[in-house]
Amino acid sequence: MKAFIYERARTPVEAAAAVAKDPNAKFIAGGTNLLDLMKLEIETPRRLVDVNDLKLDRIEPTRDGGLRIGALVRNTDLAADKRVRKDYAVLSRALLAGASGQLRNKATTAGNLLQRTRCPYFYDTNMPCNKRKPGAGCSAIGGFTRAHAVLGTSEACIATHPSDMAVAMRVLDAVVETVRPDGATRAIPVADFHRLPGNTPHIETALMPGELITAVTLPKPVGGEHAYHKVRDRASYAFALVSVATILRKDGSGRVALGGVAHKPWRVEAAETAMPRGAKAVAEGLLAGARTTDQNAFKLTLAERALDAAMAQARS
């Protein structure tokens, strides 16, 4: 690990300013992903700005009947919150399907959104990777691609976003709130928060340098059966091959977002009009434009069948 200066920020604006003024600075909250990457020298910040004292650890009701989740709310606390369990069960389910108890105790809401891909070529510093070194090339393309993206990929990158939580946030139409070094705030719909890789896979989110996430807001509850189906190689403590976050209503209408298939949580609102006609009809629009390899083409079948299973469960 490279040496770094450590400082604790007292206010969100102070934290944002500290990171904005130093191109080699990074925020640290839970640290479960960042420190792992620092040990491997994939991340080499020279200044860490600890944001744990910023008091962004509350879950509060919003005026329009939703919930505002502080950036520092730990994954365990968010999943266990009685309001979330009752009104946003898909979010609890997604969180509980991710990582381990130890990691969820440390990992934060904002940090979960900002975690990096688990593409093995991103982790292997001996292999070229456009995320680690823009322009170096992508070792995954033509490599071992069973776990890689099948939607929204580019010639530069076929990595997936590993978060379960973000998939639930996407199906709930969550909004990411941020503050910038000058104190200006903005609200970014989670749909626009993560970027597709395109020619710049190293730029993963809509955040500007130094911009700090302060909260994630959920709109008022969406009625219906909430579920999160995660398909993985182990029964617990593994990343998704495919995951399906669903909110399904008795009349057959509903929403669906996919994890494990793209560089961001994958949702196609237009495809949801086909919900009453079943998973196959939805999959046609949801998975349109997929680009697969021999090793990961199974993800399309798996996504459709996982959605079908979720629909069957909601009907029973």
Place this chain on the structure above:
Amino acid sequence: MAKSEDLSLSRRDLMAATAASAAISGAPGVAGAAPSDAPSVVEVSLEVNGQKRPLKLDTRTTLLDALREHLKLTGTKKGCDHGQCGACTVIVEGRRINSCLTLAVMHDGDKVTTIEGLGTPEKLHPLQAAFVKHDGYQCGYCTPGQICSAKAVLDEIKAGVPSHVTIDLTEDPRLTEAELRERMSGNICRCGAYSNIVEAIGDVAGGLA
């Protein structure tokens, strides 16, 4: 004449001494590097097993390395050092975490409980006694992490924290084998003592539902 303490220098002390001299011999390289490469040293105070432990640490020191290398509390084990195996699990401010994936400097003033703080060879913690009784280990390397994790798991269930296998999210979770297996999945045991570990934890909890 050498004192008896010198003669009883343990393998562990010897390894620590060797590591220290290696660090000193490595120092000139560090000194010659650009200022930004120089280690940053800070003061931090941990409350470990009820005792205040002030330390001067390189900011890079993980909580795990602070415990093992600086405080010589080697009960907490380093397995993968990447948060994948759970051998380094300790309880910080009442919650289990992977001590390898957090910096000591982030825990100034925090209460840390390690396996040394749960029980002693003379007075075992009920979980330690149950692991012995149920053969909840073979090589024992993952055991301190398993036991710290298990203690926190029982507290989490008591506090009503749900898990991936909790059937009804609106109800408090029940103490079942499935719940224990899911909640302990962040602790890997390569000897495969899992079923005995579940029995040991269930025994301490007063039986499974």
